[in-house]
Amino acid sequence: MFNLLSIYLKGTFIFNPVLNDAPEPLQISFQDSASPGLEGIIDLHDSIFFYLIVISVGVFWILGSILINFNSHKSPIVYKYLNHGTLIELVWTITPALVLIAIAFPSFKLLYMLDEVISPAMTVKVSGHQWYWSYEYSDFIREGNEAIEFDSYMVPESDLELGQLRLLDVDNRLVIPIDTHIRFVVTGTDVLHDFAVPALGIKIDAVPGRLNQTSAIAKRAGIFYGQCSEICGTYHGFMPSVVEGVDTENFLVWLDNAGIFVFFGSLKNILSKMANTSTGKSVYLGWSIPSLLKNIIKLYLLIRIFMINIIFIGMYYIFKLLNHNKNII
Secondary structure, eight states: OHHHHHHOOOOOOOTOOOOOSSSSOOOOOOOOSSHHHHHHHHHHHHHHHHHHHHHHHHHHHHHHHHHHSSTTTTTTTGGEEEEEHHHHHHHHHHHHHHHHHHHHEEEEEEHHHOOOOOOOOOEEHHHHHHHHHHHHHEEETTTTTTTEEEEOBBBBBGGGGGGGGGTOOOOEEEEEEEOOOEEEEEEEEOEEEEEEEGGGGGEEEOOOOOEEEEEEEEOEEEEEEEEESSSTTTTTTEEEEEEEEEEEEHHHHHHHHEEEESSSOOOOHHHHHHHHHTTSSSSSSBBOOOOHHHHHHHHHHHHHHHHHHHHHHHHHHHHHHHHHHHOOO
């Protein structure tokens, strides 16, 4: 909601929002999303949190009602009149199963969408070391048939410049073009690491001897901060990762400054893939949602509405039975 409001106000020239792309002290919420992946994660979190609130209110109301109305002082012989309630047992058995079904639809949809890597425009290889990251642009090579690769170390506190973040800034950032479907191939060279950039919805293990892959689309320019999220030794807390999203023109300028000599494949093909992603042909993670998936989403919305009604009807009958037993006693 805040993102939508800030975008609207930015469009009306009231103010220019400052987006949160780095962790904050005592932060308990998500960073501002910069990719469809994180947007889906936030939507799933909000959807599940709705059921959590409804269930918590119902459970604590029932517990409080029982403690107040059926204690030993008010009803000393209440146990003699208690029988099995078939209706209430059906309600509290079937309702959780239906809630889990309603949660399963969006969670599996998001899981498969995040797992699919379809027609990426470019590939970046990420290698975790003790205690720094190495990046390799496999699609581009310099003169001498050497791919663009460099190491990224944390900037020591004594070398920080004005505006740089302690324990988060690095000497070499990973530069990617925005509105481009990018595949990240992640591995480790010594111990387990975890490449995590929250604003892009990326969190994937770097396992020695194994290649894991994920993908992301940066929907806006910015500097996105992350850290290793797997305990990897003494200096685990000192190997941040910084991804800088720039527009395509600035990315090509950066490639030119890096001394690119040959492209693997045609530059025209790579740019056309970037254009296809930015023009809306790729709705989510590089591929358009088929009609079947749209129908599944509609079905999920109907099930969710049905579940809301079931929950409130079930709570109504539970309260009615509790009040009925209280009146009998």
